[in-house]
Amino acid sequence: MTSQKHTWTPTESKTTGTRCRNCGTHVTQQFARVFGDNGDVVHGCPSCTTYREMQSGGHLPTQ
Secondary structure (H helix, E strand, C coil): CCCCCCCCCCCCCCCCCEECCCCCCEECHHHHHHHCCCCCCCCCCCCCCCHHHHHHCCCCCCC
């Protein structure tokens, strides 16, 4: 029996890539999970938003 070990690479993304909805910059899946909305959609990244806005949720659209 052969077992394959899959390595988890949080800084890598799938080939399709996750992009910021505001500016289109590529972001990692881990970034989307932390700073994205509940669906891991990124509405602001370090290229177009300050970290203060991202930490407070100020970059997320209001509903």
